[in-house]
Amino acid sequence: xxxxxxxxxxxxxxxxxxxxxxxxxxxxxxxxxxxxxxxxxxxxxxxxxxxxxxxxxxxxxxxxxxxxxxxxxxxxxxxxxxxxxxxxxxxxxxxxxxxxxxxxxxxxxxxxxxxxxxxxxxxxxxxxxxxxxxxxxxxxxxxxxxxxxxxxxxxxxxxxxxxxxxxxxxxxxxxxxxxxxxxxxxxxxxxxxxxxxxxxxxxxxxxxxxxxxxxxxxxxxxxxxxxxxxxxxxxxxxxxxxxxxxxxxxxxxxxxxxxxxxxxxxxxxxxxxxxxxxxxxxxxxxxxxxxxxxxxxxxxxxxxxxxxxxxxxxxxxxxxxxxxxxxxxxxxxxxxxxxxxxxxxxxxxxxxxxxxxxxxxxxxxxxxxxxxxxxxxxxxxxxxxxxxxxxxxxxxxxxxxxxxxxxxxxxxxxxxxxxxxxxxxxxxxxxxxxxxx
Ligand code: HEC
Numbered sequence: 001x002x003x004x005x006x007x008x009x010x011x012x013x014x015x016x017x018x019x020x021x022x023x024x025x026x027x028x029x030x031x032x033x034x035x036x037x038x039x040x041x042x043x044x045x046x047x048x049x050x051x052x053x054x055x056x057x058x059x060x061x062x063x064x065x066x067x068x069x070x071x072x073x074x075x076x077x078x079x080x081x082x083x084x085x086x087x088x089x090x091x092x093x094x095x096x097x098x099x100x101x102x103x104x105x106x107x108x109x110x111x112x113x114x115x116x117x118x119x120x121x122x123x124x125x126x127x128x129x130x131x132x133x134x135x136x137x138x139x140x141x142x143x144x145x146x147x148x149x150x151x152x153x154x155x156x157x158x159x160x161x162x163x164x165x166x167x168x169x170x171x172x173x174x175x176x177x178x179x180x181x182x183x184x185x186x187x188x189x190x191x192x193x194x195x196x197x198x199x200x201x202x203x204x205x206x207x208x209x210x211x212x213x214x215x216x217x218x219x220x221x222x223x224x225x226x227x228x229x230x231x232x233x234x235x236x237x238x239x240x241x242x243x244x245x246x247x248x249x250x251x252x253x254x255x256x257x258x259x260x261x262x263x264x265x266x267x268x269x270x271x272x273x274x275x276x277x278x279x280x281x282x283x284x285x286x287x288x289x290x291x292x293x294x295x296x297x298x299x300x301x302x303x304x305x306x307x308x309x310x311x312x313x314x315x316x317x318x319x320x321x322x323x324x325x326x327x328x329x330x331x332x333x334x335x336x337x338x339x340x341x342x343x344x345x346x347x348x349x350x351x352x353x354x355x356x357x358x359x360x361x362x363x364x365x366x367x368x369x370x371x372x373x374x375x376x377x378x379x380x381x382x383x384x385x386x387x388x389x390x391x392x393x394x395x396x397x398x399x400x401x402x403x404x405x406x407x408x409x410x411x412x413x414x415x416x417x418x419x420x421x422x423x424x425x426x427x428x429x430x431x432x433x434x435x436x437x
Contacts, residue, residue, distance in 0.1 A: 022108025128291030
């Protein structure tokens with residue numbers, strides 16, 4: 001009796017563990033749902049993974065990529081936060097893929113093959129209600145990267161609310177990142193100037209379209225030890241009310257939960273700021289576009305965004321682990337929807353911490369292995385309440401050593417600049433003002 005029960009309880013797991021997983025029954029559902037969004041023709045994955053024939057030669061590489069958690073790409077530490085777009089595979093899926101690859105990657109019964117997911121061609125946000133494009137731009141093949149501005153009329157006759165925005169680079173080989181800003185038809189009334197006894201100093205300079213820190217600008221690595229958190233003396237992080245959308249490698253289009261939308265007033269213009277990299281050595285052409293999907297009805301909450309940054313850091317040559325902080329205190333309650341870390345090639349990690357008014361400290365998100373190619377917008381599974389008076393601390397590390405395979409030149413001292421060969425230290429927050437109950 002005892003013995004029978006013992007074997008009965010073991011029977012199921014033993015059976016499952018010894019049965020070889022097959023492609024059509026066990027593996028295709030995992031790979032089709034988690035990999036083909038990028039690994040299909042025309043997308044960013046280097047090879048399509050849409051059939052047994054395509055997948056079979058990659059079995060060992062697939063096993064390695066899921067075991068090391070290199071694929072699907074996800075760079076946040078699972079200990080902190082809960083994210084709606086968390087793409088990590090379940091441990092049981094990783095175990096199935098491993099067992100299948102070890103068993104020689106058998107195909108199994110072709111009749112069990114599931115259908116491939118349906119993907120929208122072209123625009124990921126669905127059919128846009130309006131599309132605006134820059135005039136064709138020709139990028140020369142010599143000199144520095146270009147930081148270009150283009151202003152495009154919307155010709156909107158009335159205010160619209162947008163619930164999804166997608167920037168589509170015309171030429172992905174050279175569009176390194178792109179932002180679209182809102183320029184309102186009627187310029188805002190000039191703000192009264194605060195009386196100031198100190199002369200205005202500019203800490204940045206320009207060379208062509210490249211802006212960067214003056215070599216003699218003050219150095220503030222520990223922004224949190226400074227009154228304004230690590231920005232240039234006298235500056236403070238301002239809310240980027242006018243930024244509409246951003247494209248950076250690996251980032252999905254802007255789409256917000258139902259009821260949250262961004263307003264575009266009648267007559268607005270759209271300003272595209274596009275950073276072009278001269279990576280191909282050839283003259284290149286680009287027509288980048290932005291697509292807007294309108295909300296069917298006015299939102300209950302307006303989307304807002306603030307970008308925190310340290311602009312005054314200095315990363316010594318060859319420094320493998322240079323720490324830079326930035327701090328900012330929220331002046332009102334906020335429900336935070338997403339975070340994004342933005343650095344360039346030397347960015348190594350970034351942590352976002354909240355120090356609440358009662359002194360409690362919490363890690364909101366930790367990105368221990370920042371990857372310039374994967375600037376994911378991390379969407380909170382539920383909005384995170386940041387009460388008024390909460391201090392946000394961003395801690396970044398930079399690797400300016402030869403061990404960093406992306407590092408263009410470890411012998412250079414690195415400061416803030418908008419070119420990729422310079423650096424940035426930015427943490428973005430999208431938020432809404434909490435509903436009053
Ligand atoms: C968000 C897009 C995306 C998703 C989702 C994705 N991949 Fe990839 N994959 C890429 C890109 C881009 C590369 C090439 C650059 C790189 O290695 O980072 C790549 C490279 C690979 C490689 C090449 C070998 C290696 O490790 O460098 C393998 C194998 C791979 N992916 C397997 C998978 C599998 C299996 C899944 C699903 C479980 C998956 N990928 C999901 C974008 C993606």
